[in-house]
Amino acid sequence: MGKHDWREPPKKWNFRTRAAHVGYDPFLSMGAARPPIFSCSTFIAENAEKLENMFRRSAGLDKVLAPDDEWPIYTRISNPNFIMLCDRLQCLEQGADNSRAVYFPSGLSAIFTTVLALCNPGDTLIFGIPIYGGTDHQFRHLMPEKLGLNVVPVDVSDPNKMEEAIKKYANTLKLVFIETPANPSLTMVDIQAVADLTHSLSDGILAVDNTFMSPILQHPFKYGTDIIIYSGTKSIGGHSDLIAGFIVDRDVSRAAKINSTRSTSGPTPSAYDAWLLFRSLDTLEVRVLKSQENTKKVAKFLLDHPKVDRVIYPDFYDKNSANWEIYQKQCEGPGSMITFDPAGGKEESYTILNNLEIFGLAVSLGGVESLAENPWFHTHLDVPDEDKLNSNFKPQTVRLAVGLEDPDDLCGDLEQALARI
Numbered sequence: 001m002g003k004h005d006w007r008e009p010p011k012k013w014n015f016r017t018r019a020a021h022v023g024y025d026p027f028l029s030m031g032a033a034r035p036p037i038f039s040c041s042t043f044i045a046e047n048a049e050k051l052e053n054m055f056r057r058s059a060g061l062d063k064v065l066a067p068d069d070e071w072p073i074y075t076r077i078s079n080p081n082f083i084m085l086c087d088r089l090q091c092l093e094q095g096a097d098n099s100r101a102v103y104f105p106s107g108l109s110a111i112f113t114t115v116l117a118l119c120n121p122g123d124t125l126i127f128g129i130p131i132y133g134g135t136d137h138q139f140r141h142l143m144p145e146k147l148g149l150n151v152v153p154v155d156v157s158d159p160n161k162m163e164e165a166i167k168k169y170a171n172t173l174k175l176v177f178i179e180t181p182a183n184p185s186l187t188m189v190d191i192q193a194v195a196d197l198t199h200s201l202s203d204g205i206l207a208v209d210n211t212f213m214s215p216i217l218q219h220p221f222k223y224g225t226d227i228i229i230y231s232g233t234k235s236i237g238g239h240s241d242l243i244a245g246f247i248v249d250r251d252v253s254r255a256a257k258i259n260s261t262r263s264t265s266g267p268t269p270s271a272y273d274a275w276l277l278f279r280s281l282d283t284l285e286v287r288v289l290k291s292q293e294n295t296k297k298v299a300k301f302l303l304d305h306p307k308v309d310r311v312i313y314p315d316f317y318d319k320n321s322a323n324w325e326i327y328q329k330q331c332e333g334p335g336s337m338i339t340f341d342p343a344g345g346k347e348e349s350y351t352i353l354n355n356l357e358i359f360g361l362a363v364s365l366g367g368v369e370s371l372a373e374n375p376w377f378h379t380h381l382d383v384p385d386e387d388k389l390n391s392n393f394k395p396q397t398v399r400l401a402v403g404l405e406d407p408d409d410l411c412g413d414l415e416q417a418l419a420r421i
């Protein structure tokens, strides 16, 4: 055992120190400075009694929290690399005393499994629009058609609509799900206001997709969120080389229920990906802050460009708007996503996308390389046109995810592509 408890970091440790040390005890692996990859399906127990205890704990029958509470039985249930990763991720969240992370093979799997664990047929799920297109599809199609849920989309740009929906469905409300900033309009949703409404008017819980801001730039537990959701594919993974998802729950027993729903319904992430993600957490803050610095320069370049009609970036919100007020209250930076409208329509947007040389024409975000796409016709193709228009994006809108290249080169790339329209 090392000099400190590797699962419970000293309270005085700051973020960077926790991100670099929590979760791994070298003395459990012959002093190896970095963790090994536990590439195995099953784990040997010392004796039959211990194996029974492990099953009891895994099934939630034995609630005693022992240090080896999550001692792995079988990798579909848990694995040392998953435990290290979750210990490290959960200690980076602020605003909840005792939260617990659960690791999934994708962000969408994290969302689906959370709904499966918490909702029953006939329950109501309210979700804010706009939201990531894949989540939108799950909520509008899979959940009502396959799980029998009453799913209610609510425009997040109008807080009154959220209040009306929560009041209307209070009796059956199980889950309110929001994404903030919303994808791709970057609309800010007031987490505290939605948490207060959810908790005061119903027995429902609030889940917030914090993928865009990451644990560096927004701390939803501080504002009353019950569950934080991440696509780990994005800045947490950070290198566009894996797909992953997480939930972090302020309630440990609810997290155990969600993990048990994951393992019994089958989706299992890989130990190798968990090992990569653990390594990526070491550099999360450095990467997020550097790409944000780049993004500020790119956003300013677009704002000043004569062929750009509109740039949506949190730093440019009207100082009298609700977006600005919420941004100031709950975000610690503007992040690395920009949404802009070039002059013209779909054709001009496609001309830009087809001529970019450094920005990859691809969906996703949070990697080393910068990416560009057209949300109307790509990520959000499936969303009804009316909802897209109400959600403040248009057929010509371009979404940029800025990475870690030289920002002058990124501006030069946009300059030459904009010159084609």
Ligand SMILES: Cc1ncc(COP(=O)(O)O)c(C=O)c1O
Pocket: 106, 107, 108, 109, 132, 134, 135, 179, 183, 209, 211, 212, 230, 231, 232, 233, 243, 244, 245, 364
């Ligand atoms: C905000 C947000 N949430 C969730 C997801 C889904 O994550 P995954 O692709 O890891 O399943 C995405 C994917 O782009 C996303 O952008």
